[in-house]
Amino acid sequence: DAKTTQPTSMDCAEGRAANLPCNHSTISGNEYVYWYRQIHSQGPQYIIHGLKNNETNEMASLIITEDRKSSTLILPHATLRDTAVYYCIVRGMGGTSYGKLTFGQGTILTVHP
């Protein structure tokens, strides 16, 4: 699976949008971009995933550039409970890659009052 690069940490004010970037310049055509987050002392939690189109669900939006070499996770109205480590993961959907999530160091997002 392709490697991802994320900033180590980011801050955001409560109520504002949090935009978390991720670089995945070596992504291949059949690999998806996944985002998970881990709130302190809990197991990781799925947020969203996409292939090439922008995606939105009840938690967040995912914007993938046209060349698919980078993406941005958007939390539209961050709350204190969104403080967590956010992981951007690139994953294939077939063969031995299926099912494997390779977690990097992620971005520590701190939401301030």
Added chain:
Amino acid sequence: DAGVIQSPRHEVTEMGQEVTLRCKPISGHNSLFWYRQTMMRGLELLIYFNNNVPIDDSGMPEDRFSAKMPNASFSTLKIQPSEPRDSAVYFCASSSPLSRGGEQFFGPGTRLTVL
């Protein structure tokens, strides 16, 4: 649904002792994953099962580690003998082919301390 259940939540043992971690996946899920998280190495996949069969155990650190899934509702991760460097949080996760994008649901983890 109760989610993924792991036991024990905390385990403290002495070096050389056998440790068994347990996991009950979400009912109906056919894939099960064991992860380990440390400050130094982050979150690592140890092994995963599909339909109770181990598919990829390349992340298992050494022969002291073994995992089994005797049926669809139970899995164990055993460390024998345990060493201080095995101290970590061990997460179990499960997924279903019907999950959006193969979403993995994680349990609360077992915090293992080997003295």
